[in-house]
Amino acid sequence: MEDKKDILEKAADVLKDEKIPPGPSQELVNETLARLADTSEHPETIQLGHRIRLRERLRVIHHLYKVAAAVILLLVGGYAVGRLSAPRPPDMKELQAVLVPAIREELLDEINENLQSSYASLTDSLDRKYQQDLNRVGMQIMAAANTVTNERLAELAESFNAYQTQERQWFTTMLERLESNRLQDSAVLSNALVTVAQQTKEEMERTKQDIVQLLPYTQPTGSAPD
């Protein structure tokens, strides 16, 4: 089996590796282009070629009549000879024993060929399907991840805003309380200052009267005027 394979592969390789002269020549290219142009302009050229070929075929068929007659004669003669010297009818079991393995081998080879080609196409299609499924699942996962991330980001922004609002409100309350304390302290201080000023004024008046009352006691006693 290996030898047979080698022979066939070697034969194919010989044909494949045969050294081929460079070509086509420019002359051949020009002739081909001219022929193509001619065929394009006169499509009937091809039909003419067919007609010539048909004529040749008719001539060959004419010659074939003689050959066919000879073959028929030969067949009739052979049939007659065979009929006269007819051997015993073929043994069906023997025929079956000969044919069955050969048919089985042929069938197995064909089935193997079919299976191989089907396997190749099935593998290709499964690969493509797997790739498509993988891409689709990947896209779905990416979309879901994006959605979840966006939701989390929105929640985070919302909590930041709430916290900032709360902070601002607390700060405003504190400022208002400070302002009211300041106003209250300022009022208390001004009242106290007014009270101190009045008391100081009264004390000053009282001191002045005391001084006035004490003034006669402070006159000099030595030389009184005449």
Place this chain on the structure above:
Amino acid sequence: MIDWNIIIKEHGPSVWKTAYRLLGNHADAADCFQETFVSALSFCRRQRVRNYSALLAHLATARAIDQLRRRFRQAQSKTDFMDCTVEEYDNAGPYQQAERQELADKVRQSLSALTPQEAQVFCLRYLNDMSYREIAKQLGISTNSAGVLLHRARTRLRESVEFSTPE
């Protein structure tokens, strides 16, 4: 409007290589080259071509196999289709060269004995390195049918080559 000049410049060398590889001589390869592009032109008139490379490989192989079948059907002498200047293989002695040349001719003859579809599938797979799917697409058959045709072609070619190759 198709610019055949550009297409021939771009794909001409690969078509030439396919034709020469299968036919083995300059004159037949040149005929096959022209036939291939004429067939491509008539194909383009019928339907739009998306892959010129694959189409031309298929057409070149088909035309070359047609020519091989005609050649062996007409039973011309071997010297008729062989080039006088046989291409030399690198790093091979005269015996190996002769052996390889003989094997190549045997493969060509065996290919001409196959059905056209089998021969095309074999050539496209082993000589043009096309995948089953590409071959099936070019020949307008299912991938399974391409596999079956290739299997049959290999079996028949193996038998034919092995039968004619001396031990």
